[in-house]
Amino acid sequence: METLYLGCLALGVIFAVVSVLVGDLIGDALHGMFHFAAFDFLNPAVLAGGVTVFGGAGLLLTRYSGLEVGAVVALSLLIAGSVDVLLYLGFVKPMDKSEMSNGFSMKELPGKMGVITVPIPAQGFGEIMVKFGAGNSLHTASSFEHQPLPAGIKIVVIDVIEGVALVTEFEERKGEDI
Known part of the structure; x- marks a missing residue:
C-alpha cells in the first residue's frame, strides 16, 4: 500500500x-x-x-x-x-x-459606445472613454466624419486605424419600430 x-x-x-x-x-x-x-x-x-x-x-x-x-x-x-x-x-x-479581466484588444473597440472626454476637432485628435467590463479605458480618437465633436457627448466607435479610434456621434432614435 x-x-x-x-x-x-x-x-x-x-x-x-x-x-x-x-x-x-x-x-x-x-x-x-x-x-x-x-x-x-x-x-x-x-x-x-x-x-x-x-x-x-x-x-x-x-x-x-x-x-x-x-x-x-x-x-x-x-x-x-x-x-x-x-x-x-x-x-x-x-x-x-471573481474571474474578471480588464484586458481588452483594440480590435474589440469597433461598435462600442463611449463618451468624449477631450473635444475632438474636425481634423485632429481628442480622447474618448469606453467601458470594458468593470473598468473604463481612455483612447485617442478622431472624428470619422471630420466633424468637430464636443466633450460629454455619446459616441460609437466605427473603426480603429493605427491605434486611433474613429468615432461618430451616437444618435438615439425615439419612437421608431425596428
Missing part, C-alpha cells in the same frame, strides 16, 4: 509542477475539451489536491500510526475529502466568481 500512497503523492506533485510551468499552454491546447463535465468540484486542481493529500496522509499514517491497512485507507480518504471540500469552498468557488 505504501507504493500506492507514494505514487499518489508523486503524481500530485508532478501535476502541480506541470500546471505551474505549462498550465496555460495545456489549457489553450485542450480549449474547452472537458466543459461537458459541468460539475465545479471536478476541477482538476481540486482532484489533484485530493489525490496528493490522499497519498501524503496514507504514507504518513502507514509509517507513523500503527493502524491497520483498512483504517489507514479510510482515514486517508476522509482527510483527502475534507481537504478537497476546503479547497473547493475556500479557493476554487470564490475565484470562479
Whole structure:
C-alpha cells in the first residue's frame, strides 16, 4: 500500500509542477475539451489536491500510526475529502466568481459606445472613454466624419486605424419600430 500512497503523492506533485510551468499552454491546447463535465468540484486542481493529500496522509499514517491497512485507507480518504471540500469552498468557488479581466484588444473597440472626454476637432485628435467590463479605458480618437465633436457627448466607435479610434456621434432614435 505504501507504493500506492507514494505514487499518489508523486503524481500530485508532478501535476502541480506541470500546471505551474505549462498550465496555460495545456489549457489553450485542450480549449474547452472537458466543459461537458459541468460539475465545479471536478476541477482538476481540486482532484489533484485530493489525490496528493490522499497519498501524503496514507504514507504518513502507514509509517507513523500503527493502524491497520483498512483504517489507514479510510482515514486517508476522509482527510483527502475534507481537504478537497476546503479547497473547493475556500479557493476554487470564490475565484470562479471573481474571474474578471480588464484586458481588452483594440480590435474589440469597433461598435462600442463611449463618451468624449477631450473635444475632438474636425481634423485632429481628442480622447474618448469606453467601458470594458468593470473598468473604463481612455483612447485617442478622431472624428470619422471630420466633424468637430464636443466633450460629454455619446459616441460609437466605427473603426480603429493605427491605434486611433474613429468615432461618430451616437444618435438615439425615439419612437421608431425596428
